[in-house]
Amino acid sequence: MESLNCEHASSEQVVKAIHSCGGLLIGSPTLGGHAPTPIVSALGTVLAEGDRSRPVGVFGSFGWSGEAIDLLASKLRDGCFRLAFDPIRIQFSPDPGRLEQLEEQGASLSVARDQPLAGELEVGEAFALNLLALGRETQHLRSFQRPLPLSPGLLDGLDLQESPAGQPLLSDALAWLEARVSKKVACGDHWLLVAEVLAGGVLDADGITAVPQRRSGQPA
Ligand SMILES: Cc1cc2nc3c(=O)[nH]c(=O)nc-3n(C[C@H](O)[C@H](O)[C@H](O)COP(=O)(O)O)c2cc1C
Numbered sequence: 589m590e591s592l593n594c595e596h597a598s599s600e601q602v603v604k605a606i607h608s609c610g611g612l613l614i615g616s617p618t619l620g621g622h623a624p625t626p627i628v629s630a631l632g633t634v635l636a637e638g639d640r641s642r643p644v645g646v647f648g649s650f651g652w653s654g655e656a657i658d659l660l661a662s663k664l665r666d667g668c669f670r671l672a673f674d675p676i677r678i679q680f681s682p683d684p685g686r687l688e689q690l691e692e693q694g695a696s697l698s699v700a701r702d703q704p705l706a707g708e709l710e711v712g713e714a715f716a717l718n719l720l721a722l723g724r725e726t727q728h729l730r731s732f733q734r735p736l737p738l739s740p741g742l743l744d745g746l747d748l749q750e751s752p753a754g755q756p757l758l759s760d761a762l763a764w765l766e767a768r769v770s771k772k773v774a775c776g777d778h779w780l781l782v783a784e785v786l787a788g789g790v791l792d793a794d795g796i797t798a799v800p801q802r803r804s805g806q807p808a
Pocket of ligand 1: 618620621622648651652654655
């Protein structure tokens with residue numbers, strides 16, 4: 589992770605960071621109902637030079653109104669950037685509780701109850717989440733989308749790597765997360781799993797995440 593202080597960074601540094609990053613967070617205090625000039629200038633560079641396929645996020649400190657945070661978020665949304673999370677608004681300074689909350693990384697996912705895998709993912713169990721790459725997802729979706737008996741040969745023939753805790757990672761995935769289930773909530777025919785992320789990595793910095801779309805009531 590690279591962080592830049594927009595007040596001191598040269599425009600070349602800002603442009604270089606925007607071109608080389610996989611995701612970008614921009615933050616600002618609110619002064620006199622506005623964002624300081626160096627932030628407005630950096631925002632302009634993001635809008636002009638940024639890659640709209642990469643996720644962005646907004647954060648900021650404020651005293652009473654926080655217009656700068658709204659400005660950053662609205663300009664990025666209007667510029668067709670995808671905000672990865674709701675803007676983080678901190679009144680004056682974050683307290684230790686809020687800092688801890690911001691540092692905790694989590695993931696939530698839903699697993700159909702008829703997937704045998706759902707029975708394995710109990711609270712306290714670790715698992716790896718492979719994020720498939722657009723263009724390389726079809727075969728994996730075909731193999732893993734249906735209810736699968738968890739047989740020893742399930743992963744045979746796949747090109748695999750291992751996560752730090754020994755979970756299987758698909759070598760042609762875009763990225764991976766290793767997580768531990770912290771909550772399991774029944775939601776109709778699915779389980780909603782809330783998990784704490786323990787580790788993660790990017791395997792293909794140039795790829796784009798595959799997002800399957802439902803064409804009907806059945807998964808595509
Ligand atoms: C001169 C001045 C003007 C400010 N104007 C605003 C404002 O219009 N709206 C607001 O929500 N906060 C305002 N604030 C509060 C700041 O946003 C807040 O103190 C700041 O985000 C905290 O960050 P810091 O650690 O950089 O001081 C102002 C603060 C100062 C000193």
